[in-house]
Structure formats: C-alpha cells, structure tokens
Amino acid sequence: MVNPTYFQPPHHEVVDAVRRALAEDLSPLGDMTSGMIGADVTATAQINARKPGRLAGRACAAEAFRQVDESIEITWHRDDGDALEPGTVIADVRGTLATILVAERTALNFLGHLSGIATRVNEFVTICDGRIGVWDTRKTTPGLRALEKAATRAGGGRNHRGNLSGWLMFKDNHLVGMTIAEAIAEARDRWPGRPLHVECDRLDQVEQAVAAHADLILLDNMSPDTVREAMALIGPKRPDGRPIVEASGGITIETIGDYADTGVDFVSSGSLTNSAPVLDIGLDIEIDAVETGR
Numbered sequence: 330m331v332n333p334t335y336f337q338p339p340h341h342e343v344v345d346a347v348r349r350a351l352a353e354d355l356s357p358l359g360d361m362t363s364g365m366i367g368a369d370v371t372a373t374a375q376i377n378a379r380k381p382g383r384l385a386g387r388a389c390a391a392e393a394f395r396q397v398d399e400s401i402e403i404t405w406h407r408d409d410g411d412a413l414e415p416g417t418v419i420a421d422v423r424g425t426l427a428t429i430l431v432a433e434r435t436a437l438n439f440l441g442h443l444s445g446i447a448t449r450v451n452e453f454v455t456i457c458d459g460r461i462g463v464w465d466t467r468k469t470t471p472g473l474r475a476l477e478k479a480a481t482r483a484g485g486g487r488n489h490r491g492n493l494s495g496w497l498m499f500k501d502n503h504l505v506g507m508t509i510a511e512a513i514a515e516a517r518d519r520w521p522g523r524p525l526h527v528e529c530d531r532l533d534q535v536e537q538a539v540a541a542h543a544d545l546i547l548l549d550n551m552s553p554d555t556v557r558e559a560m561a562l563i564g565p566k567r568p569d570g571r572p573i574v575e576a577s578g579g580i581t582i583e584t585i586g587d588y589a590d591t592g593v594d595f596v597s598s599g600s601l602t603n604s605a606p607v608l609d610i611g612l613d614i615e616i617d618a619v620e621t622g623r
Contacts, residue, residue: 336409337388338479346476347392350435363430371617372426376440378413379609383451385409385480386443390420390436398428409483410447419610426616433612441607443480449605450484453585453598460589461596464489464575468599477602489597496524498547509534510541530578535559543572547597550578553587560592 354360376390387409394401401424407417419440422429453463463486469477478488490496497516504512513525526545527538532555538546539562548559556576564571576588577597588596 331410333408333410336385336479336483338475340388342475343388343392344396346473347389347396347435347439349472350438351393351396351432354435355431360427360431363427366427366430368425368427370426371424372429372614373617374422374429374612374614376419376422376436376610376612378417378419379415379611380413381415382413382444382448382608383484384411384413384419384440384444385447385483386439386441386476387420389439389443389476393436393439394422394424394429394432397432398424400424401428401432409479410485413444413608422612426614429612429614437610437612439476440610443476443483444608444610445605446477446480446602447484448608449582450481450486450601452582453596453601454485456582456586457589457596461593462487463585463601464595464597465601466577466597466599467492468603470602481601484601486601487595490526496526496545498526498528498545500528501530509537509543513541513543529559532559532562535562539563539572545573545575547575547577548593551576553591556588556591556593565592 384407387405391403394403401422404421405419406421407413407419413419450463457463465478465481465486466489467474474491478491481488490498497520499509499512509527513527516523516525524544526547527534527543528547528549529535529538530549530551535546535548546563548556551559560574563574573595574593575595575597576591576593580588580596580598581600585596585598
C-alpha cells in the first residue's frame with residue numbers, strides 16, 4: 330500500500346502557492362461581498378465531485394481554508410490518489426459562512442486543476458496497463474511545478490526530472506561543437522554520479538548514445554515503428570542494465586496505446602500537465618439557522 334504522503338507536494342510549496350493565490354484574489358480590499366455577512370452566521374458545506382476522476386490537491390484546499398480562517402473545520406472523506414465518482418463527498422466543511430466563501434474559489438481552483446492532472450495521468454496509465462510507465466515533463470505552470478508533479482503521482486504516473494539540476498539532458502542545441510560521446514565523457518568528469526540523458530531523433534544518434542553508455546535515451550518524435558527499430562539497436566533489458574528508454578514528442582491519449590508495446594520503459598507527455606482539463610468539483614453550502622429578533 331502506498332503511503333499517502335507520496336502523493337503530497339512539499340508543505341512549504343503548498344503554503345507559498347496558496348498565499349500567492351489568496352493575495353491575488355483579496356488585494357487590495359479583501360472580499361467586499363462576503364464582508365457584508367455577519368460574523369455570527371455559520372454554515373456547513375460539502376466538497377463534492379461532479380465528474381469521475383482522481384483526487385489531487387487536498388493539501389492546497391485545506392491550506393486555503395486555514396490561511397483565511399484557522400477555526401474552519403474540515404473533515405476529509407477522500408485522499409489524494411483516490412478514485413472519485415459523480416456525487417462523491419470529498420470533505421465536509423464547517424465554520425463562519427463569510428470566511429468559507431472567501432476561501433471557496435481558491436480551494437476549488439487548486440482541487441479542480443490538480444485533480445484534472447491526476448485524472449488525465451490516470452487515463453494514460455490505464456491505457457498502458459502496466460506495460461510501460463508514464464512520465465511527466467517540465468511543461469508545468471510556472472510556480473506550481475511541485476504541486477503538479479505531486480498530482481502526477483496521485484494519478485499513478487511518475488516524475489521526470491524536477492528541474493534543470495535534476496540530471497543532465499543533452500538535446501541537439503546542447504551539442505554545439507561536441508559529439509554525443511564527447512558530451513557524455515565531459516559530463517561524467519564534471520558531474521560524477523549524475524544521470525546522463527540523451528535526446529535522439531535519428532537512429533544514428535541512438536547508436537552513438539548506446540556506444541557512449543548514456544544512462545537514459547529519449548526517442549523524440551519517432552513513430553511507433555521507428556521506436557521499434559531504435560529498440561532493436563538498444564537491446565532488451567539485461568541483468569547488467571541498459572539505458573532507460575523514453576518515448577516522447579506529440580504523444581497523446583489517442584496515440585499512447587501505439588507505444589505501449591514498443592519495448593520502451595516510459596512515455597512522457599507535456600499534455601499531462603499543460604493541457605489537462607479541470608475536474609469539476611463543487612462546494613454545496615447549507616446555512617445554519619440564524620436567529621433574528623427585535
């Protein structure tokens with residue numbers, strides 16, 4: 330059983346992202362509309378899934394309510410990585426109506442966006458059915474990468490390098506005045522122990538990367554048939570290891586199945602994070618009885 334913390338982004342990233350989102354929504358005068366509601370008016374609300382999918386972003390939603398009003402009580406019924414059906418009650422929220430309304434949109438924005446990523450990733454993972462792994466990319470929303478990569482994990486996918494310091498990855502534009510062999514040799518000298526990844530869009534480049542003992546090979550914008558040719562050059566998995574092989578470039582939910590049996594280890598797609606549809610998640614509020622008198 331997977332520890333639920335595996336699906337969570339670093340806490341400081343959550344706090345910072347929510348702080349920026351609330352500042353965007355509340356500067357300079359706060360929520361003028363909710364400010365007209367009496368502080369004695371309380372409410373109970375439910376966060377509900379309105380479409381099927383996978384949950385992600387729970388920590389961000391909780392943090393949005395916490396930053397607005399620490400007295401708001403949240404009872405969670407689902408965790409990140411859980412499957413959702415229409416009508417699934419994700420959480421109960423209780424507190425002052427005005428502050429619930431202040432936090433509502435920020436909390437739902439994070440839940441909808443990150444659950445949409447988890448849902449799209451899970452669709453890819455389901456099609457692959459264990460034959461290959463699904464990797465994300467660095468094509469993420471600026472400032473939200475750690476959150477979106479956590480959502481990828483919640484959907485059953487795996488994380489590619491987190492940033493440019495994760496490992497070395499040589500693309501055509503990096504190989505200025507160097508061969509693949511020269512680049513790998515120099516990188517091993519400068520950065521010993523760091524994985525070395527080579528992007529190849531031609532079969533002769535694949536041969537060079539294999540000969541130079543690259544740790545990872547990216548087969549970029551190759552058709553499934555060309556990927557199979559490349560895998561014949563790379564060879565099958567061996568006890569002594571071979572490069573991890575990734576196929577990428579224009580792979581979508583419509584085409585990923587064509588790559589599942591090519592022999593690669595992973596497929597990656599920027600569409601997992603940069604164009605996943607938002608999952609429809611709503612907040613239904615029931616206002617508690619308010620006593621009035623003269």
